[in-house]
Amino acid sequence: MYIPTANIGESLEKGRLTIAVIGLGRIGLPTAVSFAEAGAKVIGIDINAEVVSGINVGRSRFTDEPGLNDRLRKVVTNGKLKASTRIEDMAGADAIIVAVPTPVDDRKTPDYSYIKSACENISRQFKGGSLIIIESTVGPGTVEGIIVPILEAGSGMRAGKDFGVASCPERADPGKIMRDMVNVPRIIGGVDGRSADVAAALYEKVLGTKAVKVSNPKTANAAKLMENIFRDVNIALANEFALLYEKLGIDSMEVINACATKYNFVPHYPGAGVGGPCLPSNSYYLISEGVKVGNIPYLVRFAREINDRMPDHVVTLVEEALNEVKKTVKGSRISVLGLSYKPNIKDLQLTPVERICSELKEMGASCAIFDPYCIGETAFGFRVEDDLRSAVKGADCILIGTAHDEFRKLDLGMLARLSNSPAAIVDARHVVDPRRARENGFFYRGVGRI
Amino acid sequence: MYIPTANIGESLEKGRLTIAVIGLGRIGLPTAVSFAEAGAKVIGIDINAEVVSGINVGRSRFTDEPGLNDRLRKVVTNGKLKASTRIEDMAGADAIIVAVPTPVDDRKTPDYSYIKSACENISRQFKGGSLIIIESTVGPGTVEGIIVPILEAGSGMRAGKDFGVASCPERADPGKIMRDMVNVPRIIGGVDGRSADVAAALYEKVLGTKAVKVSNPKTANAAKLMENIFRDVNIALANEFALLYEKLGIDSMEVINACATKYNFVPHYPGAGVGGPCLPSNSYYLISEGVKVGNIPYLVRFAREINDRMPDHVVTLVEEALNEVKKTVKGSRISVLGLSYKPNIKDLQLTPVERICSELKEMGASCAIFDPYCIGETAFGFRVEDDLRSAVKGADCILIGTAHDEFRKLDLGMLARLSNSPAAIVDARHVVDPRRARENGFFYRGVGRI
Numbered sequence: 001m002y003i004p005t006a007n008i009g010e011s012l013e014k015g016r017l018t019i020a021v022i023g024l025g026r027i028g029l030p031t032a033v034s035f036a037e038a039g040a041k042v043i044g045i046d047i048n049a050e051v052v053s054g055i056n057v058g059r060s061r062f063t064d065e066p067g068l069n070d071r072l073r074k075v076v077t078n079g080k081l082k083a084s085t086r087i088e089d090m091a092g093a094d095a096i097i098v099a100v101p102t103p104v105d106d107r108k109t110p111d112y113s114y115i116k117s118a119c120e121n122i123s124r125q126f127k128g129g130s131l132i133i134i135e136s137t138v139g140p141g142t143v144e145g146i147i148v149p150i151l152e153a154g155s156g157m158r159a160g161k162d163f164g165v166a167s168c169p170e171r172a173d174p175g176k177i178m179r180d181m182v183n184v185p186r187i188i189g190g191v192d193g194r195s196a197d198v199a200a201a202l203y204e205k206v207l208g209t210k211a212v213k214v215s216n217p218k219t220a221n222a223a224k225l226m227e228n229i230f231r232d233v234n235i236a237l238a239n240e241f242a243l244l245y246e247k248l249g250i251d252s253m254e255v256i257n258a259c260a261t262k263y264n265f266v267p268h269y270p271g272a273g274v275g276g277p278c279l280p281s282n283s284y285y286l287i288s289e290g291v292k293v294g295n296i297p298y299l300v301r302f303a304r305e306i307n308d309r310m311p312d313h314v315v316t317l318v319e320e321a322l323n324e325v326k327k328t329v330k331g332s333r334i335s336v337l338g339l340s341y342k343p344n345i346k347d348l349q350l351t352p353v354e355r356i357c358s359e360l361k362e363m364g365a366s367c368a369i370f371d372p373y374c375i376g377e378t379a380f381g382f383r384v385e386d387d388l389r390s391a392v393k394g395a396d397c398i399l400i401g402t403a404h405d406e407f408r409k410l411d412l413g414m415l416a417r418l419s420n421s422p423a424a425i426v427d428a429r430h431v432v433d434p435r436r437a438r439e440n441g442f443f444y445r446g447v448g449r450i
Numbered sequence: 451m452y453i454p455t456a457n458i459g460e461s462l463e464k465g466r467l468t469i470a471v472i473g474l475g476r477i478g479l480p481t482a483v484s485f486a487e488a489g490a491k492v493i494g495i496d497i498n499a500e501v502v503s504g505i506n507v508g509r510s511r512f513t514d515e516p517g518l519n520d521r522l523r524k525v526v527t528n529g530k531l532k533a534s535t536r537i538e539d540m541a542g543a544d545a546i547i548v549a550v551p552t553p554v555d556d557r558k559t560p561d562y563s564y565i566k567s568a569c570e571n572i573s574r575q576f577k578g579g580s581l582i583i584i585e586s587t588v589g590p591g592t593v594e595g596i597i598v599p600i601l602e603a604g605s606g607m608r609a610g611k612d613f614g615v616a617s618c619p620e621r622a623d624p625g626k627i628m629r630d631m632v633n634v635p636r637i638i639g640g641v642d643g644r645s646a647d648v649a650a651a652l653y654e655k656v657l658g659t660k661a662v663k664v665s666n667p668k669t670a671n672a673a674k675l676m677e678n679i680f681r682d683v684n685i686a687l688a689n690e691f692a693l694l695y696e697k698l699g700i701d702s703m704e705v706i707n708a709c710a711t712k713y714n715f716v717p718h719y720p721g722a723g724v725g726g727p728c729l730p731s732n733s734y735y736l737i738s739e740g741v742k743v744g745n746i747p748y749l750v751r752f753a754r755e756i757n758d759r760m761p762d763h764v765v766t767l768v769e770e771a772l773n774e775v776k777k778t779v780k781g782s783r784i785s786v787l788g789l790s791y792k793p794n795i796k797d798l799q800l801t802p803v804e805r806i807c808s809e810l811k812e813m814g815a816s817c818a819i820f821d822p823y824c825i826g827e828t829a830f831g832f833r834v835e836d837d838l839r840s841a842v843k844g845a846d847c848i849l850i851g852t853a854h855d856e857f858r859k860l861d862l863g864m865l866a867r868l869s870n871s872p873a874a875i876v877d878a879r880h881v882v883d884p885r886r887a888r889e890n891g892f893f894y895r896g897v898g899r900i
Binding site: 220222223262266286 | 591633660668669670676684695699705709711716739750756
C-alpha cells in the first residue's frame with residue numbers, strides 16, 4: 001500500500017505518478033510546477049476560475065516570484081500541469097498535496113473552513129493507497145484531530161492503513177519561494193512511519209532538499225508555528241524597544257546594528273507592524289490549542305498585541321510630525337510610499353499600511369498612495385498613483401510604509417521640491433537617513449529613531 | 451588633553467601608560483591581565499582583601515576560565531600587574547576601567563551602590579587628562595545622569611573637557627571570557643568624540659578586537675542590555691512553548707531541532723530558568739529606565755516572570771515523577787546533579803538550582819547535591835558530595851540541574867543500580883535521553899519533554 005519509496009525517482013521520471021495540488025496560491029502553484037518539472041502528471045485544483053484559466057495559459061499572479069512564470073509556462077506547454085476548478089479531476093492521484101489558506105477570523109480564531117471543506121471534497125475522491133500531504137499551516141493536533149477524521153469518514157478507509165497522511169508544512173518566504181523551496185529542509189511528520197517515508201522521498205526527489213522526519217504531524221505543525229512565532233515575538237521585542245528608545249532619545253538602528261556584532265544576537269527591526277499570510281495569524285493557531293489545555297502562551301499573545309498596535313504608533317508619528325510643521329492631519333495631503341507588508345513583493349494581505357491609511361483618512365487627511373508593484377490598481381479604496389512624483393506632489397507628509405528597494409535611494413532633494421513645504425517625512429521602515437531628511441528641509445520622525 | 455590616540459601602541463609597549471582596573475571579578479581581572487600583557491603598568495583595585503592577596507601571588511578564583519591563571523601568573527611575576535585594596539594606589543592612572551558589579555536588589559531595582567561608591571572614590575583620585583571607562587552594565591542614561599555628575603562633583607573638573615568618560619560594556623560570556631574578549635567587537639560610546647576615540651584605540655590595540663563606536667554612553671549601554679534581554683526573552687519563549695508542549699504531548703527538543711534547520715531561526719532551549727550576573731538582572735535596568743519615562747517594556751517584564759518561575763515547574767515535575775513511583779517528596783532522597791547556572795563553569799550566582807533545592811528541602815526532601823566544580827564546598831546550606839556515586843546512592847529521584855559535559859554521558863545503568871528503585875529522573879537540562887532513562891527502569895520527566 002501507498003506509493004513505494006524505492007522507485008520514486010523512476011516513477012516520477014517515467015510519468016507514472018499523478019500528483020494533485022489543492023490550492024494554487026503562492027505555495028501551491030510553485031509546488032505544482034516543481035512536481036511537474038520532476039516528471040509527475042500534475043493536476044492543480046483551485047476554487048477560483050480566473051486563477052485556473054490563467055494557469056492553463058501559463059500565466060501566474062505571482063510576478064514577484066523570480067522564475068516562476070517561465071517555469072510555469074513550460075510545464076503547461078508540455079502538458080505536465082493542468083489546472084481545474086473541479087475536485088473530481090483529482091481522482092486517481094497517487095499523492096494529494098493540500099495547500100489551501102488557513103487564516104484567522106475577526107475574533108482571531110483559526111478559520112479551518114477552507115481546509116475542512118477541501119478535505120471533505122478529497123475524502124470522496126481519493127483512491128486507496130494514496131498519500132495526502134498537508135502543507136497548509138495548522139495548529140498542532142489539527143491533522144490528527146480534525147483532518148484525519150474527515151478523510152476517514154468520507155472515504156470509509158483508515159489512515160495509516162488504507163491511505164497515508166503526512167504534514168509537510170511549507171517553510172518558504174514570499175518573494176523567495178522558488179529559492180527557499182529547494183534550500184530549506186522540509187519537516188515531515190506522518191500518521192505512520194510509511195506516510196513520512198513516502199512524503200520525505202517525494203520532496204527530497206522533487207525539490208532536492210533535505211527532509212527532516214519528526215514523530216508525527218503535530219510535531220511538524222508545532223515546528224512550523226514556532227519558527228514563525230519566533231519572528232513575530234522578536235519583531236514585537238524590537239518594536240517594544242523602539243517605543244522606549246524614542247522616549248529615551250536613543251536611535252534603535254544604531255543599537256541594533258551594534259548588537260548584531262555579537263555572535264549570539266540576531267537582529268530584528270522595528271517598523272509599522274507585520275502582515276501577510278503567516279505572522280499575524282500563526283500565533284493564534286498555537287494560542288487556540290493552548291486555550292484548550294488551559295495553558296495560554298501569554299508572551300506569544302502579548303507580542304501579537306504589540307505588533308498589531310504599531311500602525312497606531314505610525315499614525316501618532318504622522319500627527320506629531322505634522323504638528324511640528326504647524327499642520328493638522330485633517331486637510332493635509334499625505335503621500336504613502338509602499339503598501340505591501342514586506343519589501344519587494346506585491347502582497348497586501350493584512351498589510352499594516354492599510355490600517356495606517358484608513359486611520360489617516362478617518363482623521364481627514366487625503367492620502368496619495370504609491371507602490372511600484374501595484375501601479376494603476378486600487379488598494380484599500382484608494383487608486384494607486386502612476387508614479388512616485390505624482391504621489392509626492394503637494395504632500396504635507398511623506399510616509400514610508402514598505403522598504404521596497406526603490407525607496408532606499410529616494411532623491412530627497414526632488415521630494416523636497418515636489419512636496420508642500422514645510423513638509424514632514426515619517427519613516428516606518430528606516431530607509432531614509434534622518435540627517436539627510438533634515439538637511440533637505442523635512443521635519444523627520446521614524447519608528448524607533450531620534 | 452587625554453591620552454593621545456596616535457602613539458597608543460608605542461606608549462603601551464614602552465610601559466608609559468598606567469591603567470587602573472576597579473573591580474577584579476570575572477571581567478575586571480582578565481581585562482587587567484590583558485592590559486598588563488600589552489605593556490601597560492596595571493594597578494587592580496578590589497575591596498576584597500582575599501581576592502587581592504590571591505592575585506598578588508598569581509592566583510585567580512576563576513579556574514573555569516581557560517588560560518587565565520597562567521597568564522595572570524606571568525604578568526604578576528614580571529611586575530606589570532599589582533592588586534591593591536587601596537583606591538589611592540590608582541592615583542596617576544592614565545585610564546581607569548570600572549568593572550564593579552551592578553546587581554538588582556530584592557525589589558528588582560538596579561542597585562548602583564557599588565558603582566556609585568567606586569566613582570566617588572575615583573573622583574577624589576584621578577588626574578586631569580585621564581579617561582574613565584565604564585565596563586559595568588548600567589541602564590541607558592546612568593553614565594550621563596549619575597556617573598558623570600559624581601566624577602565632576604568630586605574632582606571639580608568637567609567631563610569631555612578636563613577628562614574623558616566612555617562606556618565600553620563587557621560582552622564576554624562566562625567560561626569563555628578570554629576567547630570572547632578578543633573575538634567580540636567592543637561597543638564604545640563616549641561623552642565626547644575624543645573619549646570614544648581613545649577608548650577605541652586602547653581596546654583595539656590591547657585586545658586586537660574591533661571597536662564599534664556609537665553616539666554616546668547611553669547607546670552603548672542600551673546595546674549591551676538589548677543583547678542580553680534578547681536572550682532572556684527568547685529563553686522565556688522556549689520555556690513558554692515547553693510548558694505548552696508538555697500538555698500537548700509534543701517533545702520540545704524535537705521541535706526546536708527541526709526549526710533550527712531554517713536559516714532565520716535561532717534555537718534557544720527550555721530549562722530550569724536563567725541565572726548568573728546578567729540575565730536575571732539586565733532586564734530590570736531597562737525596565738527601570740522605562741518606568742521613569744512612562745513606557746514600561748511589558749514583554750521584557752513578562753519574560754522575566756516566566757524564567758523566574760521555571761524552578762517551580764521543575765519542583766512540580768519532581769513531585770509528579772515521585773508520585774508515579776508512589777513516593778512523596780517528603781522523606782525522599784533527591785540527588786541534584788549540577789548547581790551552576792550554566793554548563794561547564796563554577797558560578798552559583800542566582801542559579802535557579804538554589805531555589806529548586808530550597809523548595810524541595812522545604813517540602814521535606816533530603817537533597818544530596820553534586821557539582822564537579824564545587825566538590826568539598828558548601829552550597830545553599832548543603833555540603834557538596836565528593837563524587838557522583840555518593841550523590842546518587844539511595845536516590846529516589848535524580849534531578850539534572852546543569853548541563854555540565856560530565857552529565858552528558860551518564861552511565862544510566864550505574865545510576866539505576868545505585869538509586870533506590872523504583873526511582874525517577876527529572877531532567878531540567880535535556881541531557882538524558884528519555885527513552886534510555888525508561889529502558890533503565892527510571893520514571894522520566896523533563897522540562898518540555900514527553
